[in-house]
Amino acid sequence: MTETTRQPQGTVPEQAAMIRARGLQKRYGAARGEGFTAVAGIDFEVRPGEAFGILGANGAGKSSTMRMIACTSPSTGGSLDVLGLDARTEGARIRARIGVVPQDDTVDVELTVRENLLIYGRYFGLPKAEIRRRATELLDFARLTDKADERVEALSGGMRRRLTIARALINEPEIVLLDEPTTGLDPQARHLLWERLFQLKDDGITLILTTHYMDEAEQLCDRLVVMDGGLIVTEGSPGGLIERYCTREVLELRFGPGEREAMTDKARGLVERIEELPDRILLYTDEGEATLAAAHARGVVPLTALTRRASLEDVFLTLTGRSLVD
Amino acid sequence: MTTHASRSLVPPGRTRTVPPALHEFAYWLHRYRRTWRGTVVLNVANPLLFLTGIGAGLGSLVNHNNSAALGGLSYLAFLTPGLLAASAMQTAYIDSAHPVHQSVQAKGHYWAASATPMSPVDIYYGHLLFNVFKVTLSATAFTAVAAAFGAVDALRAPLVVAATLLVGAAFAAPSAAWAVTAKRQPTVLAVLRFGVMPMFMFSGTFFPLTQLPGWLQPVVQATPLWHGVELCRTAALGTGTAAGTALHVGYLTVLAVVGLLLGRRTYQRHLHS
Ligand SMILES: Nc1ncnc2c1ncn2[C@@H]1O[C@H](COP(=O)(O)OP(=O)(O)O)[C@@H](O)[C@H]1O
Ligand SMILES: [Mg+2]
Numbered sequence: 379m380t381e382t383t384r385q386p387q388g389t390v391p392e393q394a395a396m397i398r399a400r401g402l403q404k405r406y407g408a409a410r411g412e413g414f415t416a417v418a419g420i421d422f423e424v425r426p427g428e429a430f431g432i433l434g435a436n437g438a439g440k441s442s443t444m445r446m447i448a449c450t451s452p453s454t455g456g457s458l459d460v461l462g463l464d465a466r467t468e469g470a471r472i473r474a475r476i477g478v479v480p481q482d483d484t485v486d487v488e489l490t491v492r493e494n495l496l497i498y499g500r501y502f503g504l505p506k507a508e509i510r511r512r513a514t515e516l517l518d519f520a521r522l523t524d525k526a527d528e529r530v531e532a533l534s535g536g537m538r539r540r541l542t543i544a545r546a547l548i549n550e551p552e553i554v555l556l557d558e559p560t561t562g563l564d565p566q567a568r569h570l571l572w573e574r575l576f577q578l579k580d581d582g583i584t585l586i587l588t589t590h591y592m593d594e595a596e597q598l599c600d601r602l603v604v605m606d607g608g609l610i611v612t613e614g615s616p617g618g619l620i621e622r623y624c625t626r627e628v629l630e631l632r633f634g635p636g637e638r639e640a641m642t643d644k645a646r647g648l649v650e651r652i653e654e655l656p657d658r659i660l661l662y663t664d665e666g667e668a669t670l671a672a673a674h675a676r677g678v679v680p681l682t683a684l685t686r687r688a689s690l691e692d693v694f695l696t697l698t699g700r701s702l703v704d
Numbered sequence: 705m706t707t708h709a710s711r712s713l714v715p716p717g718r719t720r721t722v723p724p725a726l727h728e729f730a731y732w733l734h735r736y737r738r739t740w741r742g743t744v745v746l747n748v749a750n751p752l753l754f755l756t757g758i759g760a761g762l763g764s765l766v767n768h769n770n771s772a773a774l775g776g777l778s779y780l781a782f783l784t785p786g787l788l789a790a791s792a793m794q795t796a797y798i799d800s801a802h803p804v805h806q807s808v809q810a811k812g813h814y815w816a817a818s819a820t821p822m823s824p825v826d827i828y829y830g831h832l833l834f835n836v837f838k839v840t841l842s843a844t845a846f847t848a849v850a851a852a853f854g855a856v857d858a859l860r861a862p863l864v865v866a867a868t869l870l871v872g873a874a875f876a877a878p879s880a881a882w883a884v885t886a887k888r889q890p891t892v893l894a895v896l897r898f899g900v901m902p903m904f905m906f907s908g909t910f911f912p913l914t915q916l917p918g919w920l921q922p923v924v925q926a927t928p929l930w931h932g933v934e935l936c937r938t939a940a941l942g943t944g945t946a947a948g949t950a951l952h953v954g955y956l957t958v959l960a961v962v963g964l965l966l967g968r969r970t971y972q973r974h975l976h977s
């Protein structure tokens with residue numbers, strides 16, 4: 379019993395964790411003297427079959443963390459185990475068993491869609507016949523069968539992303555890493571992609587994804603960490619985090635030009651917390667309509683008022699004082 | 705949920721032990737399939753043009769003036785092996801520096817390959833192997849055309865190709881080792897313009913070293929291409945001495961090996977940064 383007493387809450391037993399990071403650090407340019415710390419010592423664990431999110435603004439250290447997990451960037455401190463193997467020494471064996479969807483698509487635009495899969499599969503030392511069989515299945519999975527023999531050049535951004543995901547699955551990975559999988563895609567392409575990711579989740583594949591879209595994290599992640607400035611500032615399920623850091627509802631008020639400060643002063647004391655943004659103020663409340671009525675009674679006259687459910691966006695604002703995407 | 709537990713720790717590749725570098729070689733070969741016809745035409749047409757235009761045309765002018773500096777050789781016999789060595793250098797540099805630099809840019813091919821079990825060193829070796837393969841192709845085509853012209857003794861042709869190969873490797877290895885670190889495309893071009901092309905012109909390719917001012921001669925003799933030209937020329941003409949050949953082969957081998965060792969480091973550092 380003694381060895382388990384020191385484990386923090388929510389820790390999984392040694393063997394069961396797909397990924398375990400302890401005090402993980404990444405410092406760039408350390409060899410050249412100066413150096414920049416992108417990841418400043420983080421602890422986290424990812425469990426089998428889970429969809430684990432890393433949420434954070436640009437520069438938070440998400441990609442650096444992902445590249446360390448993918449064993450394409452050596453850590454400069456702490457420890458990192460992936461599939462029970464030490465990421466520092468077992469890089470090739472780990473890479474053989476994971477799938478990587480990098481932030482920038484690295485599909486070969488000069489080759490056809492199918493060729494991209496066939497060539498990539500060879501890097502894993504798979505037999506050609508087996509790769510061909512899997513490629514056909516994966517084209518179907520990625521909804522790219524009718525594009526199979528077209529050059530990647532001719533594909534839309536959403537299709538390229540789906541091809542990148544299909545390619546990452548060629549080695550039947552146990553973990554798939556997705557770095558900002560839907561950034562830059564239009565809403566329709568995003569939804570198709572999410573639907574494909576749900577499919578992977580259903581198949582029991584462990585997913586790790588980074589995003590700066592709150593709705594994406596809420597939709598896809600069972601559990602997530604919020605990163606800021608190279609550190610993890612909080613961890614939990616999307617619902618749990620909202621409950622922990624926010625009220626049930628948020629009342630958003632917009633005012634006419636020049637009125638905001640005076641109106642904000644009038645509204646003070648209505649609720650425990652008010653967040654002032656450049657174009658509006660947010661009132662954290664459990665009863666949006668009641669708060670709005672109380673505000674009216676005090677002579678607060680907004681141009682528009684909106685009551686909505688609290689979201690992860692509000693969690694991020696609470697924790698960092700900044701909004702996530704500008 | 706438990707599927708992963710039943711898998712072994714060995715990669716699910718029904719382990720066929722092909723050296724991983726060959727996968728990288730295969731990738732470049734696959735891309736080459738699209739363009740090989742064009743390059744074969746070039747590989748044959750270029751030497752044909754050179755040998756007729758410069759060798760025979762310009763050569764007849766040179767030969768008429770009975771240039772003593774050539775030591776009684778026809779200009780064609782003098783030029784051909786030098787041109788082989790210089791072209792090998794050029795092919796090696798262009799085929800290494802440009803694609804390597806492209807591959808290491810954002811969205812470049814190397815980032816795809818390095819997410820697989822391939823190590824950066826596997827990627828380097830595989831790409832290098834392909835470049836040496838291309839040098840071999842063009843050297844073989846060039847030598848065959850030259851032999852048909854009588855510009856190279858057919859019996860000596862295999863030796864000449866082997867010498868050219870060494871020149872290609874000696875340039876390809878350090879070129880790729882450096883190009884993976886190059887930040888900007890203009891730098892890659894500048895090295896071609898101000899490093900490779902001057903060597904092409906002045907390292908004894910088109911005229912003997914003795915035509916240059918005395919102070920410049922030791923400078924030229926220090927360049928790798930001069931050793932390459934000398935090696936190819938003495939191999940073609942059968943005029944090599946043991947000491948000279950050892951020096952040239954030694955110089956080029958050292959260059960290739962140093963390039964190889966450097967490339968292992970630069971690839972590791974830049975692909976796993
Ligand atoms: N190769 C690198 N060399 C130096 N600094 C880097 C490198 N990669 C990332 N950084 C820096 O590290 C910080 C975190 O970057 P990154 O991990 O890409 O964050 P995110 O993916 O969350 O946007 C940024 O400030 C970035 O400029
Ligand atoms: Mg990133």
